[in-house]
Each structure stands twice: as structure tokens, then as C-alpha cells.
Amino acid sequence: MQAEQITAQQAEQPQSELASDPYEYLACDLTRRVLTIRFTHYQKRNALTNDCLAELAAVLEMADGDDNIGAVVLTGGAHCFAAGADLNELASQDAVATWQNPRPQLWQRIDSFSKPLLAAVNGYAFGAGLELVLLCDVVIAAEQTRFGLPEITLGLMPGAGGTQRLSRTVGKSLANQMVLTGMPIDARQACSAGLVSEVTLAALTLERTQQLAVVIASRAPLAVKAAKQALKQVPELPLSQGLKQERQLFSLLAATQDRQEGIDAFFSKRTPKYQGN
Amino acid sequence: MEQTVLYSAEAGVALITLNRPQQLNSFNPEMHQALMASLKQAEADPAVRAIVLIGAGRGFCAGQDLNDRNISADQPMPDLGESIERFYNPLVKKITQLNKPVIAAVNGVAAGAGANLALACDIVIAAQSASFIQAFCKIGLVPDSGGTWILPRLIGPARAKALMLQGNKVSAEQAADWGMIWQCVADDVLASEAMALGQQLATQPTTGLGYIKQALLHSSTNTLEEQLDLERDLQRLAGRTEDYREGVAAFFAKRQPTFKGY
Numbered sequence: 001m002q003a004e005q006i007t008a009q010q011a012e013q014p015q016s017e018l019a020s021d022p023y024e025y026l027a028c029d030l031t032r033r034v035l036t037i038r039f040t041h042y043q044k045r046n047a048l049t050n051d052c053l054a055e056l057a058a059v060l061e062m063a064d065g066d067d068n069i070g071a072v073v074l075t076g077g078a079h080c081f082a083a084g085a086d087l088n089e090l091a092s093q094d095a096v097a098t099w100q101n102p103r104p105q106l107w108q109r110i111d112s113f114s115k116p117l118l119a120a121v122n123g124y125a126f127g128a129g130l131e132l133v134l135l136c137d138v139v140i141a142a143e144q145t146r147f148g149l150p151e152i153t154l155g156l157m158p159g160a161g162g163t164q165r166l167s168r169t170v171g172k173s174l175a176n177q178m179v180l181t182g183m184p185i186d187a188r189q190a191c192s193a194g195l196v197s198e199v200t201l202a203a204l205t206l207e208r209t210q211q212l213a214v215v216i217a218s219r220a221p222l223a224v225k226a227a228k229q230a231l232k233q234v235p236e237l238p239l240s241q242g243l244k245q246e247r248q249l250f251s252l253l254a255a256t257q258d259r260q261e262g263i264d265a266f267f268s269k270r271t272p273k274y275q276g277n
Numbered sequence: 278m279e280q281t282v283l284y285s286a287e288a289g290v291a292l293i294t295l296n297r298p299q300q301l302n303s304f305n306p307e308m309h310q311a312l313m314a315s316l317k318q319a320e321a322d323p324a325v326r327a328i329v330l331i332g333a334g335r336g337f338c339a340g341q342d343l344n345d346r347n348i349s350a351d352q353p354m355p356d357l358g359e360s361i362e363r364f365y366n367p368l369v370k371k372i373t374q375l376n377k378p379v380i381a382a383v384n385g386v387a388a389g390a391g392a393n394l395a396l397a398c399d400i401v402i403a404a405q406s407a408s409f410i411q412a413f414c415k416i417g418l419v420p421d422s423g424g425t426w427i428l429p430r431l432i433g434p435a436r437a438k439a440l441m442l443q444g445n446k447v448s449a450e451q452a453a454d455w456g457m458i459w460q461c462v463a464d465d466v467l468a469s470e471a472m473a474l475g476q477q478l479a480t481q482p483t484t485g486l487g488y489i490k491q492a493l494l495h496s497s498t499n500t501l502e503e504q505l506d507l508e509r510d511l512q513r514l515a516g517r518t519e520d521y522r523e524g525v526a527a528f529f530a531k532r533q534p535t536f537k538g539y
Contacts, residue, residue: 201510 025052026059033070033217034210035063038077045083046076048128050103057109064114067276070217070224072113073209074136075120076129078202084127084150107160111135114225116216120209121145122202126184131158134165137228139195140209141187142202147195148184168235170195220258221276226250282311283333284318289326289479290472291319298334301386303342309364316371326479326538328375329471330398331382337407340389343416361421365390369397369423373494376487378478382471383407383449383458393424396431399490400474401458403449404467409457415444430497431457482520483538 029036037059039046046052056074063069076082093101110132119125119136124146133139133147141147149162157163158179167175170193178185190196200208216224226249233245253259258274265272283294293315295302302308319325332338341360348355372379372394381398388410395401395409403409411428413420420428420441429437432455440447453461462470478486488511496504515521520536527534 201507201514203514204510 023055023059025049025055028059030069031210032214033068034073034213035059035066035069035071036073036075036206036210036213038075039082040077042077042080044086045080046129047084047086048082048132049086049089050101050106053103053106053110057106060110060113060117067221069115070219070221071116071118071213073118073120073206073213074132075206075209076122076125078122080123081119081121081125081145082129082132083124084129087154090156103160107131107135114228115221116213116224116228118209118213118216120206121147121187121196122205124148124184126150127158127162128160131160131162131165133195134161134169137231138197138209138212139190140198140200140205140212141190141196142205143187143199144202145187145190146184147178147187147190148182149179150182150184152180153182165235166195169193218274220256220262220272220274222256222258223253223262226253280311281305281308282315284315286319286322286325288476289324290475291315291322291325291328292472292475293319293328293330294333295331295338296333297342298332298336300342300344301336301339301388302332302334302391303339304364304390305342305345306364309368313364313368313371316368316375320371320375320377323538326377326481326483327475328377328379329382329475330379330395331468331471332384334385336385336391337381337383337387337395338391339386340391340412357418365394365422368394372397373423373490376490377483378475378486378490380471380475380478382467383409384464384467386410388412389420390422390424393420393422393427396427396457397423402460402462402467402471402474403452403458404464405449405461406464407449407461409447409449409452410444411441412444414442428457431455480536482518482524482536484518485515485520488515 025039025041027038027040029038037056039052041047041052060072063072116138117136118138118140119133121133121139121141122145123142125133126146126148127150130147130149149158149166151157151159151162158166163175163179166178169175170190174185174193177183185193187196187199191199198208230242230246230249233242237245257277258272261274262272279297281295281297283292283296285292293312295308295312297303297305297308316328319328346355378400379398381395381401383395383401383403385404385407387395387407389412392409392411411420411424413424419425425437425441428441431437436455439445447455447457449458449461452458460470492504492507492511495507499507518539520534520539523534523536
């Protein structure tokens, strides 16, 4: 209901409604079909508390149902993407409380966002911050950025996909080294290992990420969604299953208007006008 | 306690003086920390737009103070890598990545890490009686503080290799002839020339100069394609500075530009 209200108001004023957002940990900006979500609690180094993750999940769910949004960029500002979980929050929980913590559901809600999610990373992405980066589809980082999973140095370990997704992203040896030593890597190494797709100057990280997001948001929405779905299942399925699913999604798009429009526009050498259907 | 590094800032220029003249300004841990602190201070001060590094007394910097190295037979073998990782490498990185021009005024002998620290600066001016020595080979060590990276890029691999394997002393004049340094000047005008250059640079578009440093730092390791991309990105940022606007406006108005450094 609330999401619908925001969407309706936004249709009239696509910029202002999201800019004057009511969030405690985030600031949102919608420009050219790209929603930029910025963490704003710098004094706590953008620590990913449950409340912060809950806000992020709520915004992403809203964005998922909003046709004015084609892609989302996550950023933490110039100096820090996110430093990890909130240690005070973590320390206050015993085994039972940890077992009952709603955190895994929050992560799942964020992971189930169906549109492209891009990360513009400056400074550092540590612990939960890196685990959030691992949920993103495209990652752009500044040269000076460092990525790490320091949980082991505190007598714990990654608990939000860090061991699983990092290993699937950068390969076994580097992932093992990072998880077991807790020592970070820099953006160049992250790029050559496949964690990051492009390294930029710090002052251009957000801009470059937004440029890519604008390009993605200009593509046919259903095709983008189907392609993301096909890509996301890669670590889940054996190749034969993945190929089958890919083919099904491919066939599904044959029924869309936008596919026709895309091909027509190509032959008549004009820019396609996608309707999302 | 003796102040191992002197710092003063005036007219946009930070003057940093290595100050252990009795030991030819060789490095001990205190001087390392003081030099790094001075560089950080100059970096953080928006009023500072150029830095001059000079040595007190008759030497510029003799590198590592060997009195700090106990290598008698009853001691375990030292880990020299540790002091490089902790002190020398961060210094070289700080100087090369600092987004303001750093001038080395080499007033006397620059040996070992002292030579390579000077060569890591953006513009090197040396007094006629100054000299540069890659002294490492004479005590069984490898040139550090970026020497093996920067020297072949300055004077070519043939000269760099011969100097590093023999440890020859290179006069300031020879260094200038080879292109190892920018300029060799008379002893008595070194300080004033270096300060004048610093003051002149301090009136220039500092942010743009920082971008030039950044572009050149990467140019010897980037491919042409990577470097073209870097130039594009840096130009994108440079084009958004107020100094660029001022520079173009002054050009069309046929007047002297007044740059603010951002």
C-alpha cells in the first residue's frame, strides 16, 4: 500500500518525492530511471545494523514494484562503503538470540531484488559491507578501495554469504586467504579476481556506476529482468539445467512487445522505445 | 629532544628540513615519523600548495643511519624488509601520491635511500657540490625506496644498472646532464631558487598539477589504452575545477589568471 502511494506521487514528481525520503540510514535519489541509494550514517561508518538492512530491503521492495525504476545503485559516499555489521548489536546476542535474529531474512529480501543492483564502492567494504557488495550484480570501485572479511580477527566468521559467495566469485585460494587471515585486498586485485568489474578514480566511482546503471535502465525491462535471473542462477545450477532455464527465459521474451520494438528499431536505425511489456 | 625535521609554511609553500646535520640527516625512526608527519601536515593544509624538501648542514640525506643496525654475530639476522615496509615505502608512496608538487632541494650528498627519496620528488634541484650515490651495493644490499623503479626510468637501464652495481658517485652536474634531475645550480642560490620555484608553483592550478602527477605516475605501468582512459577521467575532473574556468577566462580576457588551487 505504502509502496503504491510513493509510486503514485512519484509519477507526478519523479525527483522530489524520493529525495525528501523519510529514511534514517539512507538517502535516495531517482534520476533517469536509476535509483541511487546512499548510506548516510557515516559516523558509524555505515555499519549494517538490522535497522539499516531493514530500510534497504524496504526501499528495494518498493523499487522492485516501481516501473519508473530500471536499476539501483548502492553507494556509501566518498570515504567508506560499509564497515560491516554493528559490533554492539552483535555482542549483545547470545546463541539463542543469534539463532532467532531476523537478519538472514533481511539479507534474503535484499537478494531477491529482481532488477539490476550496482555497487559504487569507495574507501572500504568490510565484513557485512563486502557481503552486501557480493549481492550486487555489477561492482565499480575506486583505486584506493579495500575489500575484506575481518570477522575471523574477532573470533567469528562471515555469516551472510561471505564464505560462499566470495569463494564462488574470486575462486578458492584467494577467498580462503581472505576469510582465514581477515586481511583485505585492494581494488586492483579485486578487479583481476572478478569481484569488481571496473576500477575508477575515486571522484568518478559513483558517476561511472550511475552511467552504467542509466544504460541498463534504458534497456527493455523484461529482458533485463530475465537476463539477471539467468545470471543469478549460475552458481545454483549445473550447466545443463542452467542452459535449459536460459532457453526458457529466452523463449519467454519472444512473447514481449519490447522484443519486437528492439528488433524493429535496430533495422530502422532508430533508438528503441521500450514500454516494459 | 632534538627536532629531527623542521617544518614551516609561508606564502603557499611548506618548507620541510631534514635536521640531523651531524649524521648527514640519515634516517632513524624519529626522523621517519617526523618526516611523514610533516608531509601529512602539508598535504592537509589547504594553504600549502607546494612543498620544498631540503637537508640541514652539508648533506641532504645519507639514507639509513647504520648506527641503528646491530648486526654483530651474536644477534639474529635482521629483517630489513620490516623497516622498509614500515617507514621507507610509505614515505615514497606519500611523496608520489601527494596531490601537490614536491620539490627536492639537494644541498649535499644524497646517498642510499636519501638519493632515492630525492628522486621520488617531482622536481629535483641540486647544488653544484651535491652528489647522488646508490651506495647499497657496497654493503651487500639492494637499492630501495623505489630506486630500482625510478632510476632506470630517469636515466635508462644501462646507466642505472652500472650505477647500482658499482655504487659510483654522480655529481649534480652529471645528474642534470643525464636527466636524472631537473637542474644543477650554484651552492649559494640553491635554497632561494628552490623556494622561488615553490612559490611560483604555489600560484598555479594545484588540483590540476596533482592530476598531472597522477597521470605521470601511472604512465610507466599502464598500457596506452589504460593511460588514454586515465587521461580522459582526469581531464573530466580537471574540467570541473574553478581554476580551469579561470584559466580560460583569463586567456580570453588577455589578463593574468588568479588560480585558487581547486
